Amino acid sequence: MPDAPPSLFAASPAAGTADNSGSHPFDRAIRLTPLPDGNWRGHTSADYRNMVGPYGGITAATVLNAILQHPARLGDPVALTVNYAGPVQDGEFTIEVEILRTNRATQHWTLRLVQGPDRTPALSATAVTALRRPAWSGPELGMPVVPPADSFPREQIDLAGVPWTARYDMRFVRGALSLDPESAASDNSCTEVWMRDEPPRPIDLASLCSMCDGFFPRIFLRRPGFVPAGTVSMTVYFHADAQTLATQHEAPVLGVARAQVFAQGFFDQTAQVWGQGGTLLASSHQIVYYKE
């Protein structure tokens, strides 16, 4: 499988220029064409390639985009669960969409990503969209108090054949990636990281969804060196609607992720993505396969 050109790693496009016109690599990656049968056609993006197939976050965002673009959509996403059933091959894919049920204020979706003449499923997903209504609201968890993003250097994660990490500006407050086989095992898998799209792009529901998968496998922090690992299932709960997200512009978000347990080849990860003003934009959970 062809890797992305090496220039992607070295390139660091001029920061500070927003580009939400559709020519941003993120917008190109999640772009979908409607098919006559109500499904959607997409294409994998070399910009967001991971070691095997696309970065999981971009796939989740693409699936979400099939909902966001849907003419019969009711409200904004509240929940999305994506199950990574098999590798997504480079090239075209189809996202099959079914609206399972539309209620007065909520709508239930089932989706799958298929490829090839046999429509081989690589992913299944479910989602709930809803009309949000004014209601008593209040935080419970507080955003961690950490220095601002520009207090930290941008992490240079240069992994051969893994271009997607260059598509994010990541600044680690703690829990940075170390694949040094000599590094000590840790008893704490927590990462706090400021992140934004690279080049900058105003955050929206799709890019927020993608960022929820932006944490490298927690096992890398607990064990020295590289451990084969891959997300099996990820759930994102959206706590902000499109309008609220629009007030965040291109500001970096603070991602916090930790595992709760590593057992018999699977660990879980709970994560929060915080916006400016201490707003919890999304919480996310995943279960991850590892081999150690």
Next chain:
Amino acid sequence: MPDAPPSLFAASPAAGTADNSGSHPFDRAIRLTPLPDGNWRGHTSADYRNMVGPYGGITAATVLNAILQHPARLGDPVALTVNYAGPVQDGEFTIEVEILRTNRATQHWTLRLVQGPDRTPALSATAVTALRRPAWSGPELGMPVVPPADSFPREQIDLAGVPWTARYDMRFVRGALSLDPESAASDNSCTEVWMRDEPPRPIDLASLCSMCDGFFPRIFLRRPGFVPAGTVSMTVYFHADAQTLATQHEAPVLGVARAQVFAQGFFDQTAQVWGQGGTLLASSHQIVYYKE
């Protein structure tokens, strides 16, 4: 809709006698009959009725049971996501099962619960089962240090038309249910509760799944009085296989649940279910609609 007979509330079957022969109310509630087309037929249980339709935990466990009973199942459940799309009517239902993809060590499932001649969907679900393998394992989160279950009185939750709460022995360490409209609002939604089936029943994957939904809506702790609320989507990650669970016998488990944010009519809940010896048996997450 007919309520369960009042005797269900008053009855408190003799404790201490295990019954896993299939005559336990839980086993009757999740019982399924195979259909010729590979799907399953079930029936709602008056024992686990909630205010509207069945208790969500018993429905999730019934869906899981369709997987557990399936002749083509590979391994034990690792992840289950259940989306509550509409009310489950009293009576018969069908659980439609599709094995989306079977890999070497993982298997992906999509399911839905339908009712009536039009096969009206009330629920969609996805699940992953997997062969667990020996691997480096380690906890990260620690089980809260709390006094043992028998230090606390059994909570008597007698709500008219809500028989399911009597099917659990619940002993609250903190964060007990209060629906007193005069009670003060709290800034903390955390509950720690010892729970087991009533009458006692050795825990297994299905009953563990059900217990993951055993926490009343977190909004009840944050706001005084009763607030209409209902789970929209729940995910359970299983961290113990059937063999590990079997060592737990009928011992109570410690459930811990809290919300992270309440925003525009939806709040999230993260929960852990701890077993004897400080083993994290399951972690669970849900997003819940509320009207306040």
